[in-house]
Amino acid sequence: MKLNAMKFGLACAISAVVLWIICSLLVMAMPAMMLSMSGDMLHMQLQDMGWHLTLAGAFWGLVAWAFVAGIAGWLLATIYNRLLG
Numbered sequence: 001m002k003l004n005a006m007k008f009g010l011a012c013a014i015s016a017v018v019l020w021i022i023c024s025l026l027v028m029a030m031p032a033m034m035l036s037m038s039g040d041m042l043h044m045q046l047q048d049m050g051w052h053l054t055l056a057g058a059f060w061g062l063v064a065w066a067f068v069a070g071i072a073g074w075l076l077a078t079i080y081n082r083l084l085g
Helices: 005-029 031-042 055-084
Strands: none
Touching: 005 031, 005 055
């Protein structure tokens, strides 16, 4: 079964937007906890850094991640379809 590369890319972009919004809201609501969790995921000590999240930064991050996820999804579907033959 072939995938529609554009629709798959769009689904990836929408998924990234939803996850970005959830993550940004969690950072705004619980900055210390999220910083600790991010440090644990990266195997680093990030507590001394702190968050500098602005609405503009959150918006541009959302746009960038949506674009990257959309392109990655499109590329994955395109490669998958070519491998099917």
